[in-house]
Each structure stands twice: as structure tokens, then as C-alpha cells.
Amino acid sequence: MTWHARIASLGGMLPILAGCGGVQSALETTGREAADIYFLFIVATALSIAITLLVLVLLVVVLWGPSKWRDRLGSDRVVIGGGVVLPIVLLSLLLGYGLFVLDAGASRTAHAKDDGITIVGKRWWWEVAYATADGEQVVSANELRLPVGRPVTLHLESDNVIHSFWAPQLAGKLDMIPGRTNSLVVEATEPGVSRGQCAEYCGGAHALMAFFIIAMPPDEYDAWLQEEAAPARAPETGIAQRGQALFLENGCGACHTVRGTQAGGTIGPDLTHVGSRRSLAAATLPNDAEAFARWIKDNQHIKPENLMPPYENLEPDDLTAIAAYLEGLD
Amino acid sequence: MAFRAVAAVRLHYPRDLSWRRALLWLVAYLAIGAVGATLFAASGIYNVAASVQHFQITERIIKFVLNRSVAVHSPDEVPTDIGDDRLAQLGARHFRLGCAPCHGMPGEDASPVMQQMYPAPPRLEHAALKWEAAELAWIIDNGLKFTGMPAWAGQGRMDEVWALVAFLRRLPNADKQEISELAGGPDGIPMLADQSTVAQSCISCHGNQEQPPVSPEVPSLSGQPRAYLQRALLEYRADLRQSGMMEPIAEALDDAAIERLASRFAAQSLPVAQNLELTRGEVDRGRTIATVGHPGGNVPPCLSCHGAGASELFPRLRGLSQEYIVGQLHLFQSGSRSQTAYGAIMSTVARRLTAEDMEDVAAFFAGQPEARTAGR
Numbered sequence: 001m002t003w004h005a006r007i008a009s010l011g012g013m014l015p016i017l018a019g020c021g022g023v024q025s026a027l028e029t030t031g032r033e034a035a036d037i038y039f040l041f042i043v044a045t046a047l048s049i050a051i052t053l054l055v056l057v058l059l060v061v062v063l064w065g066p067s068k069w070r071d072r073l074g075s076d077r078v079v080i081g082g083g084v085v086l087p088i089v090l091l092s093l094l095l096g097y098g099l100f101v102l103d104a105g106a107s108r109t110a111h112a113k114d115d116g117i118t119i120v121g122k123r124w125w126w127e128v129a130y131a132t133a134d135g136e137q138v139v140s141a142n143e144l145r146l147p148v149g150r151p152v153t154l155h156l157e158s159d160n161v162i163h164s165f166w167a168p169q170l171a172g173k174l175d176m177i178p179g180r181t182n183s184l185v186v187e188a189t190e191p192g193v194s195r196g197q198c199a200e201y202c203g204g205a206h207a208l209m210a211f212f213i214i215a216m217p218p219d220e221y222d223a224w225l226q227e228e229a230a231p232a233r234a235p236e237t238g239i240a241q242r243g244q245a246l247f248l249e250n251g252c253g254a255c256h257t258v259r260g261t262q263a264g265g266t267i268g269p270d271l272t273h274v275g276s277r278r279s280l281a282a283a284t285l286p287n288d289a290e291a292f293a294r295w296i297k298d299n300q301h302i303k304p305e306n307l308m309p310p311y312e313n314l315e316p317d318d319l320t321a322i323a324a325y326l327e328g329l330d
Numbered sequence: 331m332a333f334r335a336v337a338a339v340r341l342h343y344p345r346d347l348s349w350r351r352a353l354l355w356l357v358a359y360l361a362i363g364a365v366g367a368t369l370f371a372a373s374g375i376y377n378v379a380a381s382v383q384h385f386q387i388t389e390r391i392i393k394f395v396l397n398r399s400v401a402v403h404s405p406d407e408v409p410t411d412i413g414d415d416r417l418a419q420l421g422a423r424h425f426r427l428g429c430a431p432c433h434g435m436p437g438e439d440a441s442p443v444m445q446q447m448y449p450a451p452p453r454l455e456h457a458a459l460k461w462e463a464a465e466l467a468w469i470i471d472n473g474l475k476f477t478g479m480p481a482w483a484g485q486g487r488m489d490e491v492w493a494l495v496a497f498l499r500r501l502p503n504a505d506k507q508e509i510s511e512l513a514g515g516p517d518g519i520p521m522l523a524d525q526s527t528v529a530q531s532c533i534s535c536h537g538n539q540e541q542p543p544v545s546p547e548v549p550s551l552s553g554q555p556r557a558y559l560q561r562a563l564l565e566y567r568a569d570l571r572q573s574g575m576m577e578p579i580a581e582a583l584d585d586a587a588i589e590r591l592a593s594r595f596a597a598q599s600l601p602v603a604q605n606l607e608l609t610r611g612e613v614d615r616g617r618t619i620a621t622v623g624h625p626g627g628n629v630p631p632c633l634s635c636h637g638a639g640a641s642e643l644f645p646r647l648r649g650l651s652q653e654y655i656v657g658q659l660h661l662f663q664s665g666s667r668s669q670t671a672y673g674a675i676m677s678t679v680a681r682r683l684t685a686e687d688m689e690d691v692a693a694f695f696a697g698q699p700e701a702r703t704a705g706r
Binding site for chain 2: 159248249250251253254255265266267307308309310311312313
């Protein structure tokens with residue numbers, strides 16, 4: 001391979017770096033914690049590059065440099081100074097800085113005054129409960145809404161195995177451990193949508209356990225939370241009304257809550273405002289009527305061994321009606 | 331020195347005896363035998379007629395193989411309620427419908443056509459003396475090759491098989507009168523072909539609003555939703571729900587008959603005070619599971635699908651016997667009743683229940699016969 005062919009092939013690898021961007025990238029930060037981590041990453045990387053370059057330059061000098069320079073490099077002072085003292089100092093500084101960044105979220109947690117948002121890892125989805133000012137819990141799922149510029153404490157729990165909450169644009173990841181509540185403060189710095197993912201292998205459908213984070217201006221957020229706290233909208237069209245009747249008589253309410261109806265189950269996600277979410281099945285399917293119908297009938301193929309039974313007993317007409325009802329729950 | 335001598339002999343042993351030649355002869359004999367057997371089969375001399383008996387020696391060998399096979403394969407454990415009268419009654423009623431045509435029963439001859447099978451289906455008055463209960467159960471469940479005895483039509487339904495064994499155990503010491511009573515009176519079960527009396531056959535085992543089912547293993551049908559009863563019969567008929575007792579009955583029913591029967595039983599109200607013995611299970615714990623479920627164990631409340639207001643394609647559970655509910659939950663759990671779309675839903679839930687959960691929840695439903703709405 002000639003030298004220009006090598007450079008060309010290196011250039012061919014550049015598009016791979018483009019994969020580092022996007023909704024789930026830790027390199028495009030939209031949160032204060034992630035920005036701190038990003039800066040740590042830049043500092044550590046820059047330092048590593050500088051030292052690598054320094055070592056390469058010195059290597060060239062040692063091999064081909066003038067004998068006077070080579071003698072100086074071989075002296076005890078340079079060997080002890082550059083080989084022992086410098087690494088100890090630099091690595092200690094880096095460690096201290098890293099620990100400081102690591103602790104930043106925790107110490108902010110201790111001072112946080114808000115009641116926060118409780119996120120529980122399920123099989124395989126996220127229960128998200130917002131504490132309102134008057135002490136109520138507004139339960140939702142698979143989507144995290146945040147007010148820009150307001151630090152929020154996330155209380156991370158699990159009711160089954162260990163999951164890990166990771167919203168790369170917002171903060172570092174933190175495990176969700178059964179029987180324990182881990183806290184993480186996040187603060188969105190700009191409005192927008194990003195994506196998060198379970199970052200600890202938690203079973204067959206682990207890769208399908210994701211969620212969207214929607215950061216919104218604080219006043220919009222407050223308005224949204226008020227709407228989210230309201231009971232479900234009553235179905236208006238004929239087909240949606242039929243869908244609601246089918247939803248209730250087929251026992252969907254055994255596992256799902258739709259506030260304002262007799263459906264009050266707690267095993268599956270709360271569906272009170274499911275139509276307003278960006279995705280279905282924990283960022284696995286788009287949120288549209290077709291996906292609802294597919295999920296109800298065929299969920300065991302879409303997300304194997306999830307806790308919901310497959311409803312293959314429902315006729316296509318019935319599925320369409322239930323899907324219309326659920327899509328209308330915004 | 332002695333050791334060395336032995337070693338020397340062993341070194342020469344194979345060559346001296348020429349085992350290769352012996353092997354060659356063996357192969358030659360086998361080849362001749364195979365060719366001979368093929369020629370014999372191809373000649374058509376052997377008579378396969380059922381009217382011609384085996385040689386006595388052949389018969390003995392076959393029986394020896396059969397006895398040994400049954401003894402080795404039969405299960406180790408026999409249910410403790412095998413002596414229960416009601417189980418024997420259930421067995422007797424199926425026997426009259428499903429077994430008597432070939433085997434006959436006391437006071438009744440087998441069909442003359444079936445008598446001409448070879449081997450002829452034996453009369454079973456003394457079967458329980460010849461075979462252990464477990465052996466009888468194995469034979470009924472699995473059938474016997476080359477005898478015409480079929481395997482049990484309901485896969486995974488040993489519970490049904492034991493009812494027949496319970497009846498067979500009564501036969502050696504019972505007189506004709508007793509047998510006739512076990513099987514449902516002198517007239518017994520009317521033939522299914524007669525559409526006007528077919529409901530009598532249903533009542534004979536399932537009871538009606540005046541009379542409880544023959545055995546707690548059998549569900550009461552009165553007051554179940556019409557759509558559910560219809561679905562159950564269609565699933566039996568299509569071999570999607572397993573039952574050696576119900577499948578042949580459903581097979582004999584056409585769509586119109588199924589609809590008529592479903593409507594008839596749906597219109598009845600649930601019998602009050604029946605043979606519900608709450609000997610096991612905690613009713614209060616069962617009530618909790620039925621009404622709010624067991625969310626920590628991902629168990630939804632039963633009444634969401636089985637209560638008033640639920641789809642008519644789902645059964646109502648109130649007033650069903652504890653034995654029936656627990657038995658069906660075990661079938662859902664084992665996967666025997668998960669072949670239909672509806673069964674798959676219930677199997678998912680049943681797999682999350684412990685044996686204790688099942689007993690408790692069944693105790694709760696069995697204890698509330700009055701709440702099932704009539705006509706649903």
C-alpha cells in the first residue's frame with residue numbers, strides 16, 4: 001500500500017465518527033451534568049494526545065537526534081522527572097478532577113429541594129412518576145419530560161433486576177437497583193428531544209428498553225404537567241367509543257390504568273395520555289394506530305417475553321377500534 | 331513366570347481362533363435370513379386376516395411383551411381421591427359413551443362389529459384385578475399398538491383418565507344395579523345422534539340449575555355466558571382444547587346444536603347450594619387476588635376478565651368448584667390449554683400463580699355461587 005492509499009483509507013473511516021452524533025450521543029450535550037462529563041472527556045483526551053505526541057517526539061530524538069540531546073534525555077533527572085513525577089502529578093490531578101465531576105451530581109442531590117421524578121425500571125419499560133407541587137404523583141411511562149434550566153432529582157428504582165438509567169445528552173448513567181433508590185440530578189440546558197437507553201443487560205429485550213427525553217421551556221412544562229395530571233379524555237368518535245368498550249370488557253384494565261375510567265391496573269404502563277407520547281413499547285414502535293394494533297396482537301414477537309399476553313383473540317375490526325381509542329388518549 | 335505364560339497365550343489368541351471367519355459366517359446367515367424373509371413377505375402367503383388367530387407361541391410372546399411394557403411404563407403415583415364415588419360416577423358416564431361400544435359393560439354387550447376385531451376388545455369387569463390402577467391409567471392414556479386401543483384424545487388430561495380408572499376399580503365387586511346407577515340410571519346417557527335429547531347427556535355430567543355436576547372435577551354450565559359455552563364446544567370440536575371426554579361429544583354436534591345448547595345453559599341460573607366443599611385454601615387471600623390481583627407478582631385481578639361486565643367470550647368463575655378451577659389453572663400452567671388465543675392469554679397469567687394462589691383463588695370463587703348473573 002502506498003502512502004497516499006493509506007491516507008485515503010484513513011479518510012474513508014471518517015464517516016464512522018459521524019455516528020457519534022445524534023439523539024443518543026454523549027458528545028452532543030443538552031444537560032449540565034453531561035456538559036461537565038463532556039468537558040472532562042475533552043480534557044482527558046487532549047492530555048492523552050499531548051502526552052502521546054510528546055513521547056513520539058522524544059522517541060524520534062532518542063533514535064536519530066544529536067548526541068547532546070540524547071545524553072540529556074538519558075540523565076537521571078529527566079528519567080525520574082518525566083517517568084515518575086510527571087505521571088503521578090498528572091494522573092492525580094485527573095483523578096481528582098474526575099472524582100469532583102462524579103460527586104457534583106451527588107452533592108447537588110443533597111441540596112435539591114424539588115420532589116423530583118421517580119423512574120422505576122420494569123420488564124422492559126420505564127414507569128415515570130412526576131411529583132406535583134401539592135404532593136400528588138402523576139404516573140406516566142417511557143418518556144421523561146424536563147423543564148429547561150430547572151434542576152430535577154430523578155429517583156431511580158427497579159422492581160425486578162438491575163437496570164441502568166442512561167440519558168447520554170443529559171448525564172452519566174446510574175444503576176437502578178431492586179430494593180434501593182439511587183438519586184441523580186439532571187438539568188436540561190436547552191429544549192429538544194433526545195433518547196436514552198437501559199445500559200445494564202437486564203434480559204432478552206434489554207436492547208428494546210429505551211425512552212425519549214423531552215426538554216421544554218419551564219412554563220410549557222408546567223402546563224404540560226397539569227394536562228398530564230388530568231384524567232383521560234373521553235372518546236368522541238364512534239369507533240373510539242367502541243374501542244373503549246372493548247378495552248374494558250377484554251380486561252385491559254387489569255394491568256393498565258386509564259385515569260377517569262374503571263381501568264386501574266398497575267402491572268403495565270399507565271395509558272391515560274398514551275396517545276401523546278413519542279413512541280410505544282419503550283421507544284420500540286412509532287406511536288400510531290397501526291403500531292397499537294400490532295402490539296396488542298403480536299407483542300410477544302415484537303418484544304419477546306414481555307409481561308403482556310398476546311391478544312390474538314381480537315378480530316381486526318376490534319383491534320382497529322381499540323387502537324383508535326388509545327391513539328385518541330392524548 | 332506364570333504371568334508371562336498367560337501374556338504369551340493372549341498375544342496369539344485372536345489369530346488362532348479366526349474370529350474373522352466366524353463373523354463372515356454370521357453375516358452370510360443374516361443375509362440369507364433377510365432374503366428369505368423378504369421372499370416370504372413378497373409371496374403373500376402370510377394371512378393378515380383378523381379372522382385367523384396367531385399361533386399360541388406368538389400370542390404368548392406378544393402378551394409377555396405387552397405386560398412388561400405396561401408394567402415398566404406405568405406411573406408411580408395414584409391420586410389419593412381414586413376411591414371417590416363421584417370420580418367413579420364421572421368415569422362411568424364416559425365409559426358408557428366412549429368405552430362400552432367396544433368393551434361392553436355389565437348387562438350390555440359390546441357391538442358385534444367390534445367383537446370381530448382381533449384381538450377382540452376384552453370385557454373389563456375384571457380388569458382391575460389383572461392390572462394395577464397405575465397400569466390401567468397408562469393404557470387408557472397411551473393406548474396399545476396393534477390392538478385397536480386408541481390413545482386418550484385429550485393430551486395432558488390424566489385427570490380425566492383417573493376418573494375411568496376409578497370406575498374400573500369398582501367393576502369387580504359391583505352388581506349390575508350399582509353399575510347402572512354409577513352410569514346415570516337405567517336409561518343412562520341418551521345417544522348423541524338424537525338431537526332432541528342431547529341436552530340430557532350434558533346434564534348427566536354437568537348438572538343443571540337443580541342438580542349439581544356429577545363430580546367436582548366437572549364444571550357447572552348454568553349461567554355461563556352463551557358466547558363462552560359456544561366457544562368452548564367449538565374449541566373441543568376443533569381439537570384445540572384438550573379433553574378425551576368432551577372432544578368426541580363436541581365432534582358429534584353441528585353448529586346449530588352447539589348454539590342451541592349454549593343458549594340453553596346460558597339461560598339457566600346458577601344452582602344454589604351444591605357440592606362445594608371448601609376444605610382447602612384461604613378465602614380472604616383468594617378474594618384479594620380476585621379483586622386487586624397480586625401486582626408484586628405481576629398477577630392481574632381475575633375479575634377484570636371474569637367478572638360482570640367482561641367480554642361474554644370469557645367464562646364467569648363464581649360458583650365453579652374449587653377442584654375444577656384448580657385443575658384448569660394447572661392445565662393453563664402446563665400449556666395443555668394454551669393452544670387457543672384465549673388459552674394463551676390465561677396461560678401467561680397462570681404461569682405466575684403458585685399452587686397456593688390457585689387453591690386460595692379457587693376457594694374464593696367456589697364460595698360465591700349466588701353472584702353469577704343468570705342469562706349471561
